[in-house]
């Protein structure tokens with residue numbers, strides 16, 4: 367058993383449950399965070415063309431409102447992550463912009479998802495300290511994707527009946543269009 371085997375993927379319906387807030391940071395929660403980082407790093411080591419940029423606890427079947435976000439998206443060698451507990455998007459700004467997203471819990475399906483360009487996030491770090499983040503662009507997108515996970519929402523849910531929104535990764539690491547029928551067949555819209 368390797369750490370990435372803890373990851374769950376659609377059509378597993380547990381991904382669509384709402385995760386619980388943590389009133390205090392328990393040793394168990396710290397253990398979950400460690401498992402989340404291990405699963406993400408192990409997963410990306412098995413994928414040639416992808417980087418694990420973030421994860422929510424529900425993706426390893428732990429229904430807590432915890433997300434981790436990689437500190438340096440550009441550098442696969444830097445395996446450090448920041449931890450956000452009970453994360454909330456307190457403000458969105460700017461326009462909705464479409465860009466590619468993938469998810470460790472949606473195997474081999476990518477989509478162009480509309481997200482706000484700027485968000486403000488409030489959360490606790492792993493020591494229980496309040497943190498506030500102003501995020502833009504790709505980081506803002508990641509926070510929206512991960513906070514969605516804590517609410518049981520998957521990126522594909524934003525793209526239901528969007529016939530031209532889906533892509534797949536080719537063997538040489540490029541994204542090419544994926545037929546909507548194929549996406550339906552993969553079971554990602556089942557609950």
Ligand SMILES: [Zn+2]
Nearest residue numbers: 468469470471
């Ligand atoms: Zn995801």
